[in-house]
Amino acid sequence: MFKWICAIIGFGFRGFLGALVGFFIGSVLDTFFKSQIRINTGGNANPFGGQSVTPKDFELNLLSLASLVIKSDGKVKQSELDFVRKYFVQSYGKERANATFRTFNEVVKNREISAEKICDFIRPRLRYEVRLQVLHFLFNIANSDGHVSTAEEQTLLQIANHLNIGRNDYESIKAMFFKSADDAYKILEIESSASNDEVKKAYRKMAKKYHPDKLQHMDEAYQKGAQEKFNKVQDAYERIQKERGL
Template identity: 35%
Template sequence: MNFFRTLFAGGLGWVLGGPIGAIIGMGASALFSSDTGDESYSRTEPRRQAGGDYLVSLLVLIAAVMKADNKVKRSELDYVKTFLRQTFGEAKAKESLILLKDILKQNIPINDVCHQINRHINREARMQMIHLLFGLALADGHISKEEESLIFKIALQFNLTNQEYISIKSMFIQDSNWAYKVLEIEQNATDQDVHKAFKKMAIKYHPDKVADQGEDIVKAANKKFQKLNEAYQTIKKERNL
């Protein structure tokens, strides 16, 4: 069980209970209960705790999407490995993959898991999760119907609007209007509306919105912010602005 100590040295809190706690195993829960005690879950260190809780929750959702089409592909594992390394560093990535392999063996009650996440993770951080899940689903160059259906279901459970879901989806599945969909506007929007929409979305998707989840998650959120800027620049180029 030593790898749990390395992986979640920042602390765990609410994920040790409920469906997520059951998925990661009673052994891990018992370990952290004895290591940290009740006082470690006080509100004095929210960012340290949030990072571990967020990562565990994300791993559970990642496993659910990987299993959606009943095929755990090598391309998906490679994508997850690269993402974890780039976001959390080599040590955490290695230990996260060990935990992920165990989670993949479990039955994942997705509605219950989403409900638990909703109670503890803010809306902006949940949107970031949807963005990461789309990247995973596209790892093999194609998003299956089963994967997209599950991600849509998770987005609904996370209380995202249809427009917000389409905005994130369009960052990965690009049609002729993808840039407008990312900015949540129509193609016939005025130049002024385009500029206003970008400013609004820049505030909405700014990495600072997930700062309470730790620096690792902020780093991942930067990619979504870059995609937003790419959409804006695409429209500006089309319109010669």
Template identity: 40%
Template sequence: MGSFGKWIGGGLGWAVGGPIGALVGFALGSMFDGSVTAGTAQLPGHTAEGDFKMSLLVLVACIMKADGRVDKAELAVVKKFLVANFGEEGALDALQILKKLLDQPIDETEVAMQIGQNLNYSSKLELLHLLFNIAYADGEVVASELNTIQRIAQIFRIDRLDFESIKAPYMKHVDTNWAYKSLEIEPSATNEEIKKAYRKMAMKYHPDKVNDLGEEVKKSATEKFRSINEAYESLKKQRGIN
């Protein structure tokens, strides 16, 4: 398996089958000339750290293909993101796999359905958070990328307010109500409703919710947790809440 094990962590579970299994098998088969899961496969239906990471790479490939072309600038942005979130060694492995995925046709609906059926809700929220991180890593809002993430969220059956909450921090420069959307409330909310919403959201996005996906994913989940705090602090300042 070589250094590939660094990327998938504790192995693969349900991602060895279905459309993702076919994509990953092709990508890794061409790189490692052997069984993709030899010595690392876990029970079908079990979500392993590797399942989440492979799901991320497949969906990143979908987003990068969204505008019909993949350029070096996009790959550079993704590499920077991967290094920041998963370390240098893991990022290099992931980038190799991603390049192979980009060479294949991917049915966005099929892979999103497989992921949606196997990941729990908290893990799906974190996956969307990471996709937004990548889509906006270059500071540019691209409609094709946003539309792809929105379609994925719909297949995941993500609640509309949850989707808007994840998107809101990336829209600060164009949406004056971003902090309210982050906390899933209306600008007409009372101060007490804001406090209550903050406590609810802090529980929903607590990093411990994705404990089983490994320290690297938990670290990235902490960023979303911080954005909830940032939204709350922004509203406290606006309204003079103690």
């Protein structure tokens, strides 16, 4: 994580040479902190939060949130179901994913599912960056048919609020799925009137927040999702640079 953060900071101050120096310094820091994590956790870094949550509980609650998004507009679309199944298979393997779906269908599916109760359970058990990735996953479900409906958006906002995701972070992720004249600025969480220095500062901040290394201990699908957000941040910055001739 540190190697890329330092490289970005170095590039902002000294261009390509600064990026190289920053990358080297960050690599040293990465090596040091990873060794500390192994020492302090016995080699098992916790990708969740301070309180414990079993993988099964997490998967069932994630699937429950997915079902709320899928049903929010009154239509259960095959593209949404296919996206969820593919995601779970990529994350946990076919056998484990199928077991999660069976348990959900047998125990959870026909019960009343409360977004508030689910979020109250998982919120203290997930680090903030993981909660951001959960929201990004849910947006991807809604957008799997190429369009996020008003009802889906309302459900997503409700879930984001229950997960204590900041409004700026919500709008940033939302802007990755809604094209508008100022969506690049929304992704960077700034106004279109921001100065060039403010744009650069916002880019460094968002690149740090959404960097894939923050989810390096999560499953592959989560890392892929983090990479997607990181790429959106880079794309937004490059569009603003081109627009302003930076």
